[in-house]
Amino acid sequence: MARNKIALIGAGMIGGTLAHIAAQKELGDVVLFDIAEGTPEGKALDISQSAPVDGYDSRLRGTQDYADIAGADVCIVTAGVPRKPGMSRDDLVGINLKVMKAVGEGIAKHAPNAFVICITNPLDAMVWALQKFSGLPTNKVVGMAGILDSSRFRHFLAEEFSVSVESVTAFVLGGHGDTMVPLTRYSTIAGVPLPDMIEMGWSSQEKIDAIVDRTRKGGGEIVGLLKTGSAFYAPAASAIQMAESYLKDKKVVVPCAAYLDGQYGVNGRYVGVPIVIGEGGAERVLEVKFTEEEQAMFQNSVNAVEELVEACKKIEPSLA
């Protein structure tokens, strides 16, 4: 039986980490593509040389040639530039939109049947543009953000409640950015919603509000600490969960930037919502009912995505 093939477009901090995790999990053979000569080759060789120690047999290679991604089952896109301190995700639009054009055309030509996971920021606009540039079906192009945002939320909650991260579920919706919508009433400690945990005296509303705020600014906190780039371990782990669910048809339900075709009242845009990921890609959107306050937060987030999409259309009229 042929091995799966995973193409990583962008072999920077997240790309290298993706390659390492994918190889360790033996999800398939890995091709690292990057325009920076030597970077993908060097990382592929370095990771390959850890395989005998760790005992896995995935084959890795680096390339500057799109032809080498031919037949990929999954493409994970991190090509572009990350944020530096003082930059918002939106500052990246102009630069990364051009990159999405090149990447979209490369995938369309060489790996048109792949499940494509976009990570490049500003996420909700870049995944929209990537789908347009590539022309792939909307169910085969998704954005990674919600798993990362909810994983950050879960980490902070596990610390607050002094419980295992495995006992915490979290529900984060909306665009990836400061307008994301962490839904506390759908976030639980072993199935017990956070408002009930507060009532039981395990935490306070103030503490949970502070955690929500920290989650929203979670990416910026790391940019401020690292100073030379943005988070890469947790973003890579999150995208691998999506790739694995597709390749193994696991049908995990996770928040992702998914194409909405009327769900949540949104048409033709990518917004963070819970979806089922299986062999069909983004198979189904889980549509929950909002309270009035949640609806307002979600709409705020959708408006922020819309502004970014409009900015993209101005820069690249072919997207209009």
Ligand code: A3D
């Ligand atoms: P970095 O380490 O700079 O890697 C980006 C790589 O892309 C570099 O190696 C570049 O050489 C390469 N590249 C640039 N242009 C092209 C091109 N045209 N074709 C192929 N490769 C190219 O960044 P990173 O890995 O830390 O981050 C990558 C992206 O992910 C950035 O846009 C970040 O803002 C974004 N990011 C998103 C999240 C989300 O949760 C959505 C989290 C963290 C980072």
